Amino acid sequence: MSKSKKEKILFELLDPLGRKIILGDSEYKHVKKCHPTEVLLIETVKTTIKNPISIWEDEKIEDEDEKAWYYFNEIEPEKVELTKIQKPYIIIIVKKRRGNFRIITWYVYNTLSKKGARKIWERKERE
Numbered sequence: 001m002s003k004s005k006k007e008k009i010l011f012e013l014l015d016p017l018g019r020k021i022i023l024g025d026s027e028y029k030h031v032k033k034c035h036p037t038e039v040l041l042i043e044t045v046k047t048t049i050k051n052p053i054s055i056w057e058d059e060k061i062e063d064e065d066e067k068a069w070y071y072f073n074e075i076e077p078e079k080v081e082l083t084k085i086q087k088p089y090i091i092i093i094v095k096k097r098r099g100n101f102r103i104i105t106w107y108v109y110n111t112l113s114k115k116g117a118r119k120i121w122e123r124k125e126r127e
Contacts, residue, residue: 013049015071015101016121021049021094023103035107037083041075044090045106048073052092056117068104069094070114 008025015021023045032039048071056070071092075085087108095104113119 011046013046015049015055016052016123017055019101021101021103027103027105031105031107035105037085038090038107040083041079041090041106041108044073044075044079045092045103048090048092049103051123052121053112053123054119055121056114057120059116059118064096067096068117069101069120070117072109072112075108 010023052071058067061067089109091109092106
C-alpha cells in the first residue's frame, strides 16, 4: 500500500479580507519554472497578500471555485534594481482550490487594474 504524498505548504497568510491564503510547493515550482526572475520577489508576495494596494475579483464569474482574485502592489525599488524588471507592480493570482484560497502564480505587471475584474478592496493610505 502506497502513501499519498502530502503537499508541502510554504506559507499561509491572512489577507485584509480575513481569508487564509496558501502558497504550496507545486505553485512555487510553477513560478520558478515559468517566471524565474519573479521568483526572487517571494518576500514581496508575502507583503502583498497581507497588505496589497488593492484586490480585484473576476467580474462575470459567480462560482467561487472558478473565480480568480488579483492582488496588486508596488515592487520595492531595490528589488526592481536587483531583478532588472522594468514593470513597477506585482500581480498575484489567487484561486479557490480544494477548499482553500491558493496562490496560483505571480508576475510583474504594468498597471494596478485587471481587465474583466472589479476592485473589491483598496488600502487606505495613512495621512
